[in-house]
Amino acid sequence: MTTRKPPPPEGGRAGERGSRTRKRLKSNLGWSTADRIVVQGHDLVDLIGNTSLGDFAFLELKGRLPTPEESTVFNAIAVTLVEHGMTPSAIAARLTYFGAPESLQAAVAAGLLGMGSRFGGSIEEAARTLQEALGAAGPDADLGEVARDVVATYKKTKQPIAGLGHPIHKAVDPRTPRLFAIALENGLSGRYIELIKLISEEGGRAYERELPVNATGAIGAILCELDFPWQVGRGLAVMARAIGLVAHIQEEIKEPLAAEIWRRVEDEASEHNRNP
Numbered sequence: 001m002t003t004r005k006p007p008p009p010e011g012g013r014a015g016e017r018g019s020r021t022r023k024r025l026k027s028n029l030g031w032s033t034a035d036r037i038v039v040q041g042h043d044l045v046d047l048i049g050n051t052s053l054g055d056f057a058f059l060e061l062k063g064r065l066p067t068p069e070e071s072t073v074f075n076a077i078a079v080t081l082v083e084h085g086m087t088p089s090a091i092a093a094r095l096t097y098f099g100a101p102e103s104l105q106a107a108v109a110a111g112l113l114g115m116g117s118r119f120g121g122s123i124e125e126a127a128r129t130l131q132e133a134l135g136a137a138g139p140d141a142d143l144g145e146v147a148r149d150v151v152a153t154y155k156k157t158k159q160p161i162a163g164l165g166h167p168i169h170k171a172v173d174p175r176t177p178r179l180f181a182i183a184l185e186n187g188l189s190g191r192y193i194e195l196i197k198l199i200s201e202e203g204g205r206a207y208e209r210e211l212p213v214n215a216t217g218a219i220g221a222i223l224c225e226l227d228f229p230w231q232v233g234r235g236l237a238v239m240a241r242a243i244g245l246v247a248h249i250q251e252e253i254k255e256p257l258a259a260e261i262w263r264r265v266e267d268e269a270s271e272h273n274r275n276p
C-alpha cells in the first residue's frame with residue numbers, strides 16, 4: 001500500500017530540507033525600494049513634516065491615519081504616559097546606566113521592563129477586563145450589574161482591580177478626569193468608560209476605601225472606545241515611557257543621581273550590620 005504525503009498548508013510549500021513545511025512570510029507594515037519607503041500604504045516622505053508622532057503610532061497600529069477626534073484623544077493618551085517623575089522604572093533606568101554608561105538603550109530597556117501589572121502595564125489588564133466583561137454581557141446588559149460581577153471576581157481571586165488605585169493620587173488621579181473630558185469632547189466616550197467608572201464606585205463600596213480610576217484604567221477604557229485590542233495596551237505605555245526614560249538618562253548624564261541612590265540605600269540597608 002502506498003501512502004500519500006498531505007498537501008502543504010495554504011500559502012505554504014513543502015520545505016526543501018526534511019518534511020517541515022514553510023509558511024509564506026508576509027508583513028504589511030512597511031516596505032522599501034532604492035528610492036521609496038512606504039508605511040501602511042503611505043509614502044514616508046509625505047508623512048515626514050505632516051504627521052505627529054502620536055498620529056504615526058496610530059497609523060502603525062491601526063493601518064490608517066486617525067480622524068481629527070481620534071488624533072486628539074490618542075495623542076492625549078501618549079502624552080499622559082511619557083513622564084511621572086522618579087518612578088521605579090526611571091530609577092531602574094538610571095541605575096542601569098550607572099553600571100553600563102556605554103549603553104543608553106540598555107538603561108531604557110531596563111526601565112521598560114518594569115511596565116508591568118502594578119505600574120503602566122495595568123492598561124492591558126484594565127482593557128482586557130472591560131472587553132471581556134462587555135463581550136460576555138451583550139449590548140443591552142445593565143452596566144451596574146456587570147461592574148458588580150467584575151469586582152466580585154477580582155475579590156474572589158484576591159487580585160487588585162486593574163486600573164484602580166494609586167500610591168500618590170489617593171482620592172483622584174488628576175489625569176483621569178482630563179482624559180475622560182477629552183474623550184467626551186471628541187465623541188469617544190461610551191460604555192467602556194461608563195463601565196470603568198462604575199467598577200471604581202463598586203470597588204470603593206466592596207473594599208470600603210477610595211479606589212479612583214487611575215490614568216492606566218482611564219487609558220485602558222479609552223483604548224477600548226478606540227477599538228484597540230487589549231493586547232496592545234501595555235505597548236502604549238512602553239512606547240510613550242521610552243521617551244521619558246531617554247530624558248531621564250539625559251538628565252542623569254548632566255546631573256547624576258545613581259551613585260547617590262546606591263550610596264544611600266547601601267548605607268541604610270546595611271547600617272544595622274555595621275552598627276549592631
Ligand SMILES: CC(C)(COP(=O)(O)OP(=O)(O)OC[C@H]1O[C@@H](n2cnc3c(N)ncnc32)[C@H](O)[C@@H]1OP(=O)(O)O)[C@@H](O)C(=O)NCCC(=O)NCCS
Binds near residue numbers: 122203217
Ligand atoms: C497602584 C497600586 C499598586 C497602589 O497600591 P498601594 O500603594 O497599596 O495603594 P494604597 O496604599 O492606596 O492601598 C491601600 C489598600 O488598598 C488596596 N488596594 C489598592 N488598590 C487596589 C485595587 N486596585 N483593588 C483592590 N484593592 C486595592 C491595597 O491592597 C491596600 O489594601 P490593604 O490595606 O488591605 O493592604 C494599587 O492600587 C494597584 O495594584 N492597582 C491596580 C494596578 C494599577 O492600576 N496600577 C496602575 C497604577 S498608575
